[in-house]
Amino acid sequence: MSNSALVDIDSLQISVRLSRTRRLKIVDYASMKINPGEMIGLIGESGSGKTMLCRALIGTLRRRDAYISGGSVMFDGMDLATAKNDVWRQVRGKRIGYVPQSALAGPNPVLTIEAQLLESLGGDETLSRADAKKRAKELLDIVQIRRPDIVMKQYPNQLSGGMKQRVMIACAIALQPELIVADEPTTGLDVTVQAEIMKLLKEIRDQFNTAIILVSHDLPLINDVCDQITVMHAGATVENIASAEIEKSKHPYTIALYKSRIDLAPPRGELITIAGQPPAVGAWQTGCRFNQRCDFVTDACLIGEHPKYIELSATHQTACINHAGIEAKIGSSL
């Protein structure tokens, strides 16, 4: 299974240039595999480096003064970590689509919806302008926007948040990419609209067999639609687990995220939240970066490097060195 992976991110490190000489490591251990047609949820508190990881996949780190400082990002046999512009031109937008963070700021405010769809289709030189217009309308149909003729002529500020995000999804799937990177596609939308966008993404996956990385900080929201869940904490991936198995998690952070879901809170009871703050970028402690917030911390967690993945099965990796020990305690507390 792992040989056929579409994306194989291995021990990826991302740093930013703060000044001529100062560098700051933002992501220092990210590993994940994505198979063709797989929907994978990338989850973690804000600031954990999810957006940076997405940018590594679409090659826009340089715009933010960031760069890949270690590890590899294999996409269909190519290493994107060292890819030059000509490789990116073949991959970006064509084989990897992108739905940017936050629905409200996604579409370009000074271009009509039609112009943006045509731009997204522009990577296909064989398409005539008339065909591109026809295709643009089809794309709006796919993302279930009614009256595409009217919407085409509108500017983003005339659309609701959910509509904007549908348009962004239409742009992302324009050239039928093998992978879509959707960075928090539903942040800032109504709960009902959130569910509809999630459903739409799943339908697109089912219809076109597109692999999707779905970024979120809301585990319950994406656990239902994704096949795999990768959890990120303070610049490192800490667990990768099949969403159906989420209750058998072997990492205290995943467990805490899962337990903090609202629908598990007792009526009138206290909402369970994760104690403490994640360590700030550049102020990471030694040992496991979750050790200050963990209920299961041992002396071994306080020393050495942040732990790397321990392979439990083909679809389950955890970075918790105590994964065997916490199992019994979790069983009773859940």
Add this chain to the structure above:
Amino acid sequence: MNTVNEKVNKTAEKGVDNRKVFAYRVGIRFIRSIAVAFWVTVIAFTLIRLAPGDPAQARLGAAAEPEAVEALRKQLGLDVNPLEQFFNFFRGLIKGDMGISLQFDREVTDIIFTALPVTLWLIGFSVLISIFVAIPIALFVATSNNVLIAYIFRSTTAISIALPNFFIALLGILIFSIRYNWAPLLGYTPSFPENLKYLWLPALVNATTLVAILSRVLYSSISDTLKEEFVETGVIRGIKRPRFFWFYILKPSLAPTVVLLSYIMGVMLGTTIIMESIFALPGIGTELITAVISRDYPTVQGITFIFGIIVVFFSFFGDLMAYWLDRRVKF
């Protein structure tokens, strides 16, 4: 699904409606511009009469016979009460007649028609230079992402805002007119393009401050735009350079600068008087000053009325342009 489709239908209809709403707002703005011009004139009418001094006396001199002064007052239509004078003025205004200057025996409209173009040319030329200089500078500094360049930019613009225009003007005259003889010391020819010979130096002096202000505002807007998520989508779509610079960086950043510029152009109507007197240009500012000094009521009223119209028109045009550039702008 239903909720979404309802929303789609609602917003879809908005698109049709927008044109009507737009026309309605343009109409409102037009009426408002007339109203503003009216009030500006009322205020100028009142203030100039509150000022001590009398036009007839001013014209005939302090030693004139009281009978002669009284006769002139009657001839100039100043013997009736101010309210009647005001109605007389407005009755004329509707017919396009602003009366006759009390100092020159010339139609006020004639004075405005000869002097206003000089000032408008000066403003227009200054603004044109400023736009062509400010946009590349702001783009360059904002996209270069270099601390040293940003520092140099901030300090030079601060200096050129702080230096008084008349000081730069005098320096300009010393260097370009007296030392190198590239610019005429004074005079003016109304025809284009010969007038540029007289206008380039004052316009350049005006531009030193204007470039600094505009490029600063534009720089900060562009910096904000560059942080926005949609810029990423432009990269993903593989947009080629010139198109990318225009649609993904400049166009979404220009609106605040355009609005500011339209206000500044209004303000410049009044402030170019300094340039006009230093460079001896026969502009509208010069006319206004002499008219105020000699209590030339009709000329003062006529010029302020035109100022009111122009200021409102500039800001209306600026708002329209900002809306055209960027639909996020409320219009």
